[in-house]
Amino acid sequence: MENFRNFCIIAHIDHGKxxxxxxLLEKTGRVTEREMVMNQxxxxxxxxxxxxxxxxxxxxxxxxxxxxxxxxxxxxIDTPGHVDFTYEVSRSLAACEGALLIIDATQGVEAQxxxxxxxxxxxxxxxxxxxxxIDLPAAQTTxxxxxxxxxxxxxxxxxEILYTSAKQGIGIDEILEAIVERVPPPIGDPNAPLRAxxxxxxxxxxxxxxxNLRVFDGTVREGDKVVxxxxxxxxxxxxxxxxxxxxxRTKELTAGNVGxxxxxxxxxxxxxxxxxxxxxxxxxxxxxxxxxxxxPMVFSGIYPSNxxxxxxxRESLAKLGLNDSSITYEPESSNALGFGFRCGFLGxxxxxxxxxxxxxxxxxxxxxxxxxxxxxxxxxxxxxxxxENPAQLPPTVxxxxxxxxxxxxxxxxxxxxxxxxxxLCLDRRGTLKNQTYLSPERVDLQFELPLSEVIFDFYDKLxxxxxxxxxxxxxxxxxxxxxxxxxxxxxxxxxxxxxxSIVHRVKSFHWGQRLCSxxxxxxxxxxxxxxxxxAIGSKVIARTNVQAIRKNVIAKCYGGDISRKRKLxxxxxxGKKRMKxxxxxxxxxxxxxxxxxxxx
Amino acid sequence: xxxxxxxxxxxxxxxxxxxxxxxxGGGTPSLIEPKQLEKIFSIISKFATIKSTxxxxxxxxxGTLTNSKLSGFKxxxxxxxxxxxxxxxxxxxxxxxxxxxxxxxxxxxxxxYKSGYKNLSIDLIYAIPGQTLRSWSSTLNxxxxxxVNHISAYNLIYEEGTPxxxxxxxxxxxxxxxxxxxxxxxxxxHELGEAGFEQYEISNFAKAGAKCLHxxxxxRGEQYLGFGASACGCVSGVRYKNVPDVHKYISSLKENTLxxxxxxxxxxxxxxxxxxxxxxxxxxxFLDYLLEPADFEKILxxxxxxxxxxxxTLNKGILKLTTxxxxxxxxxxxxxxx
Ligand SMILES: Nc1nc2c(ncn2[C@@H]2O[C@H](COP(=O)(O)OP(=O)(O)OP(=O)(O)O)[C@@H](O)[C@H]2O)c(=O)[nH]1
Ligand SMILES: [Mg+2]
Numbered sequence: 001m002e003n004f005r006n007f008c009i010i011a012h013i014d015h016g017k018x019x020x021x022x023x024l025l026e027k028t029g030r031v032t033e034r035e036m037v038m039n040q041x042x043x044x045x046x047x048x049x050x051x052x053x054x055x056x057x058x059x060x061x062x063x064x065x066x067x068x069x070x071x072x073x074x075x076x077i078d079t080p081g082h083v084d085f086t087y088e089v090s091r092s093l094a095a096c097e098g099a100l101l102i103i104d105a106t107q108g109v110e111a112q113x114x115x116x117x118x119x120x121x122x123x124x125x126x127x128x129x130x131x132x133x134i135d136l137p138a139a140q141t142t143x144x145x146x147x148x149x150x151x152x153x154x155x156x157x158x159x160e161i162l163y164t165s166a167k168q169g170i171g172i173d174e175i176l177e178a179i180v181e182r183v184p185p186p187i188g189d190p191n192a193p194l195r196a197x198x199x200x201x202x203x204x205x206x207x208x209x210x211x212n213l214r215v216f217d218g219t220v221r222e223g224d225k226v227v228x229x230x231x232x233x234x235x236x237x238x239x240x241x242x243x244x245x246x247x248x249r250t251k252e253l254t255a256g257n258v259g260x261x262x263x264x265x266x267x268x269x270x271x272x273x274x275x276x277x278x279x280x281x282x283x284x285x286x287x288x289x290x291x292x293x294x295x296p297m298v299f300s301g302i303y304p305s306n307x308x309x310x311x312x313x314r315e316s317l318a319k320l321g322l323n324d325s326s327i328t329y330e331p332e333s334s335n336a337l338g339f340g341f342r343c344g345f346l347g348x349x350x351x352x353x354x355x356x357x358x359x360x361x362x363x364x365x366x367x368x369x370x371x372x373x374x375x376x377x378x379x380x381x382x383x384x385x386x387x388e389n390p391a392q393l394p395p396t397v398x399x400x401x402x403x404x405x406x407x408x409x410x411x412x413x414x415x416x417x418x419x420x421x422x423x424l425c426l427d428r429r430g431t432l433k434n435q436t437y438l439s440p441e442r443v444d445l446q447f448e449l450p451l452s453e454v455i456f457d458f459y460d461k462l463x464x465x466x467x468x469x470x471x472x473x474x475x476x477x478x479x480x481x482x483x484x485x486x487x488x489x490x491x492x493x494x495x496x497x498x499x500x501s502i503v504h505r506v507k508s509f510h511w512g513q514r515l516c517s518x519x520x521x522x523x524x525x526x527x528x529x530x531x532x533x534x535a536i537g538s539k540v541i542a543r544t545n546v547q548a549i550r551k552n553v554i555a556k557c558y559g560g561d562i563s564r565k566r567k568l569x570x571x572x573x574x575g576k577k578r579m580k581x582x583x584x585x586x587x588x589x590x591x592x593x594x595x596x597x598x599x600x
Numbered sequence: 601x602x603x604x605x606x607x608x609x610x611x612x613x614x615x616x617x618x619x620x621x622x623x624x625g626g627g628t629p630s631l632i633e634p635k636q637l638e639k640i641f642s643i644i645s646k647f648a649t650i651k652s653t654x655x656x657x658x659x660x661x662x663g664t665l666t667n668s669k670l671s672g673f674k675x676x677x678x679x680x681x682x683x684x685x686x687x688x689x690x691x692x693x694x695x696x697x698x699x700x701x702x703x704x705x706x707x708x709x710x711x712x713y714k715s716g717y718k719n720l721s722i723d724l725i726y727a728i729p730g731q732t733l734r735s736w737s738s739t740l741n742x743x744x745x746x747x748v749n750h751i752s753a754y755n756l757i758y759e760e761g762t763p764x765x766x767x768x769x770x771x772x773x774x775x776x777x778x779x780x781x782x783x784x785x786x787x788x789x790h791e792l793g794e795a796g797f798e799q800y801e802i803s804n805f806a807k808a809g810a811k812c813l814h815x816x817x818x819x820r821g822e823q824y825l826g827f828g829a830s831a832c833g834c835v836s837g838v839r840y841k842n843v844p845d846v847h848k849y850i851s852s853l854k855e856n857t858l859x860x861x862x863x864x865x866x867x868x869x870x871x872x873x874x875x876x877x878x879x880x881x882x883x884x885x886f887l888d889y890l891l892e893p894a895d896f897e898k899i900l901x902x903x904x905x906x907x908x909x910x911x912x913t914l915n916k917g918i919l920k921l922t923t924x925x926x927x928x929x930x931x932x933x934x935x936x937x938x
Binding site: 526527528549550551552553554555556557558559560562563565566569570572573576584 | 626754755756757778779781782785802803815818819824826830831832833834839841864870873874877878881905909911926927928929930931932933934935937
């Protein structure tokens with residue numbers, strides 16, 4: 001156990017975690033240069049590769065012989081940097097004794113640098129600060145400042161900071177040496193009753209659930225009878241191993257090690273992340289502290305494009321849920337879209353990724369509605385309910401208060417952009433709570449903001465008002481009553497439930513107008529005029545209309561044109577079939593996400 | 601081309617076929633010499649029967665019709681002329697790159713009539729860049745005063761590869777707006793209607809008894825053979841298209857093979873689509889035929905709406921579009937095809 005080192009790599013998004021992991025894997029020979037077929041090799045989901053971001057934590061074991069000639073087993077966990085996937089970071093930390101905190105030499109300390117650092121400190125991890133991308137020419141001027149930021153942030157000594165270029169493979173040996181020297185070996189008793197923490201579980205169609213765990217005490221072997229303590233589910237272990245690029249069977253795992261087990265578990269609910277695994281016959285006394293359950297923050301409707309595909313969509317969501325337990329989905333129905341699901345996501349990026357995975361990995365064609373937060377509604381009859389779909393808001397007379405989630409946002413920015421950022425946040429109903437200068441040129445701003453104002457285009461706006469320099473991190477604080485109203489959209493007098501939204505009264509007028517004009521752009525001209533109205537209750541606050549088509553016919557059609565014309569019509573007919581019908585009005589599917597494309 | 605005619609007629613066992621219309625169109629067929637036309641007709645007659653009542657149309661450009669040609673064509677059997685006038689406004693003819701003047705066009709029509717052609721049709725184009733409602737109206741006015749019994753009036757199409765298309769893309773010419781086009785369309789129907797021309801298809805207008813039989817055949821889904829490079833035909837549910845390249849066309853025929861670039865057997869669904877959209881463009885479609893499919897309820901509702909909005913009429917079981925319906929015929933057809 002003396003020779004185990006468990007560490008994760010944490011950082012703000014894009015600071016180079018996965019690239020550094022590549023170099024460590026190469027250097028230790030876990031992956032040969034020839035096998036290094038792509039960059040960020042641990043990002044093994046095509047979506048991760050395409051977007052160049054890590055979505056899921058990824059563990060891998062390496063062997064390393066130190067300069068002093070000692071052999072070590074290193075368990076590395078690469079983590080995502082995006083705020084939507086913070087949960088992946090917390091879980092990774094629980095399996096480790098140390099963390100490499102990567103900081104981009106040209107970007108310096110950013111919001112997730114700080115939030116992930118705090119998570120790691122809370123978990124009592126040894127922090128090794130690593131400044132990456134020193135190869136970039138700009139680093140020459142920024143490096144000194146960044147060094148200072150880190151010293152101020154962590155309170156470390158200057159010589160504790162390591163320097164690397166993950167891209168060019170500079171400084172890798174020093175990092176490996178620092179890991180074995182500075183990260184403490186795990187402590188635990190291999191002979192005590194088994195005590196292992198489940199930090200991740202993945203569904204494999206052949207093996208059932210592959211449970212990723214960190215063994216704290218005891219030893220787990222193939223054939224053992226085990227129990228998941230929280231769920232009280234008993235299983236016989238089938239396979240035990242550690243993660244290389246693929247699963248690598250070792251038959252046993254002892255205290256201090258990180259690996260996996262399979263036990264032909266078909267129900268992911270049986271082996272919950274955060275649960276403790278122990279022996280059935282000789283259980284440990286105390287469970288390990290689990291994780292805060294992450295709750296979805298953003299909700300939206302996912303409907304099959306074709307009504308017949310409802311069941312297939314249900315199956316796909318269930319399968320997706322096996323590998324991504326943070327998604328929730330409940331059946332719902334809509335007058336515009338028929339039967340579908342209200343799904344919960346960790347954030348907008350998560351939503352996008354789920355949508356894309358459904359389309360690519362499961363071949364579903366879906367309509368996705370505008371996302372919203374979860375509202376808490378206090379009713380006159382004393383009840384209180386949570387609603388995840390604005391269309392479900394009870395009639396106004398029955399409502400005492402509508403509460404919405406507030407977050408504490410941490411924005412780190414060069415000080416010259418403070419003015420712009422203040423304006424943006426105030427526009428979004430934010431209040432400044434704290435302002436700390438990290439250095440004369442860098443400031444850490446803390447705002448309370450309604451989450452609903454942040455999920456749409458806040459991040460893009462923030463980037464654009466700060467020329468890309470400001471970074472954002474946030475966490476939920478509480479529900480607060482606000483003057484919120486339900487804004488309905490009607491087409492030729494028929495309400496379209498899937499387009500309802502809940503907005504602040506002060507903003508409703510403007511919002512209604514923008515939504516109407518966006519819809520006007522998206523709804524094609526039809527045989528009759530289409531009136532688009534936005535209403536609060538029975539009061540119409542904005543209206544516009546799509547004029548009837550005046551002329552839509554091709555002038556000529558003789559012998560030689562018939563085929564071409566037929567093919568054209570057939571193609572248009574396909575498009576028409578994909579439209580959704582409200583009364584007589586046909587709405588293209590993109591219209592249901594219209595709000596996301598609204599510009600200020 | 602003669603050998604293509606021979607091959608196709610033989611292949612279709614056409615001795616029993618009685619031909620009741622021939623249309624010589626595409627490009628500038630009036631450049632041909634009457635002698636050559638005679639050859640074509642004699643080949644056809646060798647393998648099939650051309651009925652004595654046949655409508656035999658020659659498409660022509662005003663610039664190519666001399667008096668001697670007019671009489672020459674007449675003597676070899678042409679009994680209907682379709683003349684590509686396009687406009688009676690010289691500026692507009694310029695925009696369209698036409699070599700003839702408005703005056704020349706007018707004279708040719710009169711000469712043709714004098715040469716004994718009783719069935720005369722002219723083509724006109726509207727929504728030409730720069731055209732006003734007034735200039736279009738005066739073109740229509742001139743047209744109906746001429747001794748013609750058929751007028752085709754087309755909305756200008758910006759065909760890819762034409763200079764006009766390029767100019768519309770690079771902004772040199774400003775295409776008419778959809779709303780403006782509809783105004784021109786309604787003006788056309790109205791003015792021609794007043795002058796006794798009935799709209800029997802989106803772009804075709806005829807005095808009583810002067811509908812173009814040949815075109816009606818296309819729209820009724822009847823069989824036709826087409827000859828020449830780029831020509832299309834449709835026989836027994838098979839549609840073919842010839843190669844557009846003249847050299848390939850000739851070399852293929854020299855090797856005794858049909859110069860087809862494609863040939864497709866229409867599925868029932870495709871046939872249905874064609875019969876419906878072609879019918880809706882022209883004389884209408886039997887209600888029973890429209891109501892056949894599984895979507896019965898939906899289509900019935902839709903048709904009721906068309907009738908209510910006066911976009912269509914129902915007469916003797918035939919659903920036929922009104923002028924307002926014709927204007928948005930494609931949109932309507934989309935809702936009726938399978
Ligand atoms: N110039 C330079 N670029 C680097 C270096 N390390 C990483 N990059 C680049 O930075 C970008 C982000 O690298 P990743 O390794 O995907 O970053 P990450 O921290 O894993 O990102 P997330 O997982 O999405 O949070 C990529 O384009 C890398 O090529 C470096 O040392 N020098
Ligand atoms: Mg990464």
